[in-house]
Amino acid sequence: MYKKDIIGLLAQVKQKGPLVHHITNYVTVNDCANIVLALGGSPVMADDKNEVEEMAAVASSLVLNIGTLTTKTIEAMILAGRKANESDIPVILDPVGIGATRLRTKTAREIIREVKISVIRGNLSEIKVLSGLATTTKGVDSVDHDLQGGREIAGNLARKLNCTVAITGARDVISDGKRVAFIENGHQMMARVTGTGCMATSLIGVYSGVASDPFLAAVAGLVTMGLAGEKAYRDLGAQDGVGTFRLRLFDHVYLLTANDIIEGAKLNGE
Numbered sequence: 001m002y003k004k005d006i007i008g009l010l011a012q013v014k015q016k017g018p019l020v021h022h023i024t025n026y027v028t029v030n031d032c033a034n035i036v037l038a039l040g041g042s043p044v045m046a047d048d049k050n051e052v053e054e055m056a057a058v059a060s061s062l063v064l065n066i067g068t069l070t071t072k073t074i075e076a077m078i079l080a081g082r083k084a085n086e087s088d089i090p091v092i093l094d095p096v097g098i099g100a101t102r103l104r105t106k107t108a109r110e111i112i113r114e115v116k117i118s119v120i121r122g123n124l125s126e127i128k129v130l131s132g133l134a135t136t137t138k139g140v141d142s143v144d145h146d147l148q149g150g151r152e153i154a155g156n157l158a159r160k161l162n163c164t165v166a167i168t169g170a171r172d173v174i175s176d177g178k179r180v181a182f183i184e185n186g187h188q189m190m191a192r193v194t195g196t197g198c199m200a201t202s203l204i205g206v207y208s209g210v211a212s213d214p215f216l217a218a219v220a221g222l223v224t225m226g227l228a229g230e231k232a233y234r235d236l237g238a239q240d241g242v243g244t245f246r247l248r249l250f251d252h253v254y255l256l257t258a259n260d261i262i263e264g265a266k267l268n269g270e
Contacts, residue, residue, distance in 0.1 A: 001181075001268060001269045002216065002219050002269055003261055003262055003265055005213075005216045005219075006219065006220040006265070007261055007262070009210060009211055009220045010040075010220070010258065010261070012211075013041060013210055014040045017042050018042065018061060018210050019041070019042045019044060019058065019061075020036050020041050020042065020044070020060060020062075020205040021059035021061070021084075022043060022046075022063045022205070023046070023052065023063070023077050024045065024094075024202075025065050025068035027067060028065075028194060028195030029045055031194075031195045031246075032063075032195070032198055032201075032202040034250055035202050035203060035249075035253055036205070038253040039254070040206070041205075041206035041209060043202070047072075047073050049076045049079055052077075053083040056083040056084045057083050057084075057086075057089075059084070060089065060208075060210070061090045061092065061205045061206070061208040061209040062084040062090070062091045062092070063091075063092045063094070063201060064081060064091065064092070064093050064111060064115075065096055065198055066095055066107055067096035067097065067198065069104065069107055077111055077115075078115065081114065081115030082114065090119070090211075091115055091116065091118055092118060092205045092208055093108070093111060093112070093119070094122065095122050095126045096122075096126070098122070098129045099129035105129060112130070116162075116163075118164065118217075119208065119214050120157070120165050121200060121201045122166075122167065122168070123167065123168055123169060124150060124153075127150075127165060131153055131156065133153065150173035151173055151175065151182075154167050154175035154180070155175040155180060156177075158175045158177035162177075164176045164217075166222060168200060170186070172185075172222045172226070174215065174219050175215075176214070179215055179269060180269060181215075182268055183222050183223055183226055184226075185222075185229070185266050185267075186225070186230060187229045187230050187232070187233040189233055189242065190249075193242055193245065193246045193249070196229070199249075200221060203220075203224050207224075219267070219269075223267060224256060227252065227261070227264050227265065228249050228252035228253045230264070231252040231260075232252055236248070
């Protein structure tokens with residue numbers, strides 16, 4: 001289920017090279033740009049309020065990531081998000097570290113209130129905070145790994161906000177309130193590399209730039225990231241560590257084929 005849809009979206013990405021506008025965090029901005037390029041998209045990182053509306057209007061999708069907030073970027077995110085909505089461009093939100101501070105929580109809620117979001121991608125703790133549920137965070141990392149209730153949490157929030165919600169972890173859960181998909185690709189070493197979550201959100205942004213269905217874009221992005229993580233780990237030699245692993249992630253996103261998806265995607269849905 002959904003594998004043929006992912007293959008079709010991958011072909012469209014390669015053909016169209018969608019422009020993905022990011023207002024993202026400075027820790028992972030370079031990796032996000034490179035992962036977009038590796039898949040076949042075109043990244044642009046524009047966060048000044050004097051140009052974000054113009055850029056958002058011509059982009060194929062907009063990715064908002066609250067990992068390193070400033071007063072200026074918060075304003076820019078709202079301006080860009082509104083313009084993207086006016087231009088019928090999908091907006092993907094990554095609520096990094098929401099719940100860790102009042103500013104992050106307030107900002108994520110403000111963005112959701114002011115901007116129509118197509119996809120929200122976060123770890124379980126982040127999605128629980130958005131859902132108004134009790135959870136625990138450690139900086140920007142989740143310490144809540146019990147995904148047993150993920151299906152219900154994702155589905156309820158998706159219906160409430162009329163969007164697609166993707167919870168990433170050992171088992172990814174994606175729901176638009178009607179459909180649900182589960183992905184079991186990936187490797188635990190991905191948690192040892194800064195920005196794999198941000199990069200996954202950027203991949204969703206690439207697929208969103210060619211997809212008419214945000215749910216399928218989210219599934220495609222997370223399958224792509226998970227497969228790349230598995231393949232990157234399998235390629236490691238005895239003397240290789242997280243640095244080599246990180247580089248191999250980009251390689252395997254770049255080298256992704258239809259056959260990889262057919263044979264390797266650990267994907268099921270309802």
